[in-house]
């Protein structure tokens with residue numbers, strides 16, 4: 670069997686696979702299920718906001734033929750619930766995802782984690798596209814830079830950021846220049862492709878209620894965008910900043926492509942919601958088959974080695 674173990678900061682993940690924050694991670698039951706499932710590296714919590722949130726009105730999720738559209742609106746049990754969970758002992762590492770609704774929230778949440786007994790990884794979600802009236806922070810380069818500067822003036826525990834997709838090479842340059850200034854453990858890229866729209870032609874209505882049907886896109890249809898973002902940041906970031914590749918993974922071949930682009934770990938959202946935690950054994954088996962066919966005995970044989978034409 671191939672060794673899929675991965676280390677990020679002070680955490681040793683027994684597998685490269687994680688859930689995308691938001692999927693299979695809202696409650697203790699779901700998070701335990703992720704940790705206890707075969708071939709998972711651990712669990713990423715739902716992004717925690719300072720207080721519990723109901724989220725946006727339903728329907729707020731819809732499965733499309735080639736992916737998904739969602740405008741959940743950060744429903745979650747509240748920061749204390751998730752801090753309590755990750756501070757407990759678990760068989761595999763946890764990543765605590767947090768999402769402030771304004772800059773002072775983010776600072777406050779990280780002060781609380783810094784002061785807590787939690788020593789594991791934290792991921793600052795800078796990219797939720799679905800909080801009504803709120804922008805995706807990571808599309809504001811100045812705000813992101815200022816926020817990270819403030820955070821790293823006091824935060825000394827392992828910290829990564831969840832990024833939205835970018836679509837312009839100059840934006841990759843600008844964002845990487847900012848991120849390289851800070852001792853981040855990782856980036857997680859991509860969050861959903863923000864503010865897509867889908868219509869049911871029978872009813873001539875949009876398919877989700879919030880924001881007149883505008884929602885974040887996930888699944889197969891965003892795989893090319895996800896691969897581009899993983900590769901672009903791998904090419905630009907300090908090697909010390911690891912990459913969790915997220916977006917569009919439904920098969921071992923998709924995982925293989927994320928790894929060729931340089932991902933250190935791979936997380937699954939839409940397909941996990943659709944298939945359940947059994948997907949991780951399937952992805953492991955499919956990736957193992959591909960590697961065997963190519964004579965690879967370790968991910969290091971091909972990680973980041975996508976070739977130009």
Ligand SMILES: O=C1NC(=O)NC(C(=O)O)N1
Pocket residue numbers: 691716739740741742743744794796797798799800860861885
């Ligand atoms: O960061 C997020 N990305 C999404 O696609 N949806 C959720 C949400 O709406 O809660 N948050």
